[in-house]
Amino acid sequence: MTESPYLKDVREADQARVRRDDRAHVFHSWSAQGSIDPLPIASAEGSSFTDYDGNRYLDFSSQLVNVNIGYNHPRLIEAIQEQAGRLTTISPAFANDARSEAARLIVEKSPFDDGMVFFTNGGAEATENALRMARLHTGRQKVMAAYRSYHGATAGAIAVTGDPRRWPNEPGVPGIVRYWGPYAYRSAFHAADEQQECERALAHLRDTIMVEGPQAIAAILLETVVGTNGILVPPPGYLAGVRALCDEFGIVMIADEVMAGFGRCGEWFAIQHWDVTPDLITFAKGVNSGYVPLGGVVISRAVADTFTDRAFPGGLTYSGHPLACASAVASIRIMEDEGVLEHVRDMGERVIGPSLREIAQRHRSVGEVRGLGMFWAVELVRDRETREPLVPFNAAGPAAAPMTAFAAACRERGLWPFVHFNRTHVVPPCTTSEDELRRGLEILDAALSVADEHIA
Numbered sequence: 001m002t003e004s005p006y007l008k009d010v011r012e013a014d015q016a017r018v019r020r021d022d023r024a025h026v027f028h029s030w031s032a033q034g035s036i037d038p039l040p041i042a043s044a045e046g047s048s049f050t051d052y053d054g055n056r057y058l059d060f061s062s063q064l065v066n067v068n069i070g071y072n073h074p075r076l077i078e079a080i081q082e083q084a085g086r087l088t089t090i091s092p093a094f095a096n097d098a099r100s101e102a103a104r105l106i107v108e109k110s111p112f113d114d115g116m117v118f119f120t121n122g123g124a125e126a127t128e129n130a131l132r133m134a135r136l137h138t139g140r141q142k143v144m145a146a147y148r149s150y151h152g153a154t155a156g157a158i159a160v161t162g163d164p165r166r167w168p169n170e171p172g173v174p175g176i177v178r179y180w181g182p183y184a185y186r187s188a189f190h191a192a193d194e195q196q197e198c199e200r201a202l203a204h205l206r207d208t209i210m211v212e213g214p215q216a217i218a219a220i221l222l223e224t225v226v227g228t229n230g231i232l233v234p235p236p237g238y239l240a241g242v243r244a245l246c247d248e249f250g251i252v253m254i255a256d257e258v259m260a261g262f263g264r265c266g267e268w269f270a271i272q273h274w275d276v277t278p279d280l281i282t283f284a285k286g287v288n289s290g291y292v293p294l295g296g297v298v299i300s301r302a303v304a305d306t307f308t309d310r311a312f313p314g315g316l317t318y319s320g321h322p323l324a325c326a327s328a329v330a331s332i333r334i335m336e337d338e339g340v341l342e343h344v345r346d347m348g349e350r351v352i353g354p355s356l357r358e359i360a361q362r363h364r365s366v367g368e369v370r371g372l373g374m375f376w377a378v379e380l381v382r383d384r385e386t387r388e389p390l391v392p393f394n395a396a397g398p399a400a401a402p403m404t405a406f407a408a409a410c411r412e413r414g415l416w417p418f419v420h421f422n423r424t425h426v427v428p429p430c431t432t433s434e435d436e437l438r439r440g441l442e443i444l445d446a447a448l449s450v451a452d453e454h455i456a
Contacts, residue, residue, distance in 0.1 A: 015040050015052035029153075030165070044071035047432040049416070057411065058440045060428050061418035065227060065259050065375075066285035069331055069340070070429040076291055079330030083323050092119075092319040099320035102328040106287070106298060109268035109332065111277040116304045118312075119320035120295040123258035123284035124152025127221075129314050130280045130297045131156050134219035134252035136313075137306045142217045144208065144251075146181040148229040151221065151256055151282075160221055163229050164394045179208045181222060183232050185368045185379065186387065194235040202241040214249035219280075224270040227259035228420055231377035231427075233370055239276040246279070252303065253278040258295065262286030263335055263430040266345035266373035273372070279303055286430075288331045294324035335430075344430045348373040351434055352426060355441045365390060365451040376426040378444075380406070380451050389422035390451060402454035409447035415440050417447075 018040040028036060042052045047070055050056045062068065069076065083098055090096050103117040118133075120126045131143055145151070145160035152158065158165065159172030166172070180188040182201040189200035209217060220242060226232035246253040255278040260270035264286055267273050271281070280303060284295030318324075335341060348371070356369040356376060367381035380390035380403070391400050403419055410417040410424075418425040428440065 011042075011052055014042075018052070046070050046072075047429045047436050055414070057414055057416040058428075058436060058443070059416050060410075060426055060440050060444070061416055062427050062429050063290065064285070065264070065418065065425075065427045066290040068263050068286035068430040069289040069334060070431040073289075073334060073431075075334050076289070076327055076330050079326050080291060080323055083326035087322050089318075090322060092315060092317075096320075096322055096325075098322045098325040098329060102320070102325035102332075105329060105332045106283070106296070110281060110298045111269060111272055112298065112300050114301045116299045116301075118297045118299060118314075119325070120284075120297070120316060121293045121318055121321075122152075122295040123256075123282060124154040124157040124295075125316065126258065126282035126284055126295040126297050127151045127157040127160065127256065128154055130254050130282050131160070131219065131221070132314055133280060133297065133299065133303055133306075133312070134254060136310075137303050138218045138250065138252060140216055140218035141175045142177055142212060143175060144177045144179055144205075144212070144217060144220045146222055146226075147178055148181060148183065148226055148232065149221075149223055149256075150228050151223075152258075177208065177212050177217070179205055181226065181232065182235055182238050183230065184235065185370070195237075198235040198238045198241065201238060202245070205242065206245060209245065209249060209251075214251065217249065217251050219252040219254050220246055221254045221256065223256045223258075223260065225260040225265060225372070225375060227375075228425075230379075230423060231371045231375055231425055233372055234274070236274075239271060239274045243276050243278070252280060254280045254282065256282050258282055258284045259286075260375065262331075263340050263344050264373055264375050264427070266341055266348060268341070288324065288327040289429075291327045291331075292321065292324040293318075294321070294328055338431070340430050344373045347432070347434065347437060348376075351437050352376055352441070355438070356426065359441065359445045359448065362445065363448040363452055365448060365455055371426070374426075374428055374430050374432070377423050378426065378448075380422050380424070380448075382455055390454065391422050393421060395421065402451055405454070406447055406451045409450040410443060413443040413446060415443040415447070417444070 040052050041049050043050050048056050048058050106117050107115045147162040149162035151160050156173050158169045159176050182197045184194050184197040187197055191197035191200050255271050257269050261283050279300045281298040288294050360366040360369050365380045368379045382388045390402050407417050407419045418427050
């Protein structure tokens with residue numbers, strides 16, 4: 001059916017207004033305000049979103065790797081509407097059914113036999129409060145945090161972040177100690193294989209603990225599977241080794257599951273893939289796919305008991321907001337009813353992984369593919385032998401041109417990619433169908449020919 005001229009005029013007027021008001025009044029994160037022109041989005045459904053010109057994009061980014069359950073799931077919308085009609089907001093000092101039920105379900109899905117949940121508005125605040133809990137629980141101040149990591153943009157969270165977004169925020173919160181995590185493809189330890197990478201990364205971590213003084217270290221913080229900085233899946237034995245070091249020296253192990261949790265890796269929490277139990281888990285994003293802002297810390301009983309007779313010195317006006325918690329309850333039940341975790345494991349093992357490995361054979365710009373579930377990275381290089389990245393570390397402007405051209409080629413074909421440094425990540429909603437995945441991977445395959453052109 002042809003769109004009427006009137007509706008076309010209305011749509012174009014709406015787009016112009018949205019773009020004008022955005023540029024005049026919205027201050028965007030991580031951006032030089034004068035150099036951006038955000039695309040106005042009109043609607044979204046399932047695994048795709050649509051702009052005002054009617055262009056539909058299959059989303060291989062899940063926005064910021066948070067729309068795990070897909071856009072506009074009717075049951076999730078209905079749960080928010082029902083809660084809004086009954087109780088829109090209440091202070092954290094009161095109890096309410098949505099908050100209590102969300103906490104119970106989250107603990108049940110966690111590795112803890114018994115535990116509690118402190119709710120926040122997002123992942124950065126979860127990091128802040130997890131660090132506070134670890135320091136108060138141990139009476140120590142130092143926190144060990146990895147390079148190639150991201151934990152949020154509030155003061156403490158950006159201080160423990162290991163990527164370049166930390167640089168302009170320095171000097172930051174004191175007491176942060178850096179260490180290198182495992183990354184076999186670009187090993188900091190000159191390892192020959194994954195087993196050696198694991199052994200050497202753990203030896204490095206032990207040595208760092210030794211020279212920093214274990215009696216001063218409150219926590220070791222890590223992303224279970226490193227997200228934005230590479231989809232770095234830890235080698236077998238690494239997380240168990242970190243757990244053993246924490247036990248040996250009385251250090252709190254904090255697993256950042258903000259991006260990797262709630263189905264993204266085919267488990268409720270990614271760390272369950274390795275059967276390891278940390279002391280604290282931070283979460284956000286996929287807990288309710290961002291329909292309403294929500295995050296939190298899952299707290300082991302041992303840490304929670306620290307505050308049985310001692311007040312926890314932290315809080316948020318919107319901690320455990322009823323609308324957010326109702327959406328989390330609905331999201332967890334939808335994932336159970338629709339077999340989302342099983343779907344993610346199946347698609348990762350049978351479709352995404354094999355397809356990406358086939359794609360890698362066809363493109364000289366692909367150095368490595370890695371991942372699990374619906375959490376994958378394609379690392380692009382100029383030379384497979386030397387592993388020189390297609391663009392330099394933290395490249396911007398003309399230096400990033402090859403990746404910019406690749407991303408544009410994806411968008412022109414109807415795929416919205418997640419691009420960071422010299423990588424594209426394959427991180428679609430966890431509900432994305434097999435047909436949609438194969439269509440997106442075909443587009444990715446075609447767009448990689450553009451990356452190939454930048455190799456001499």
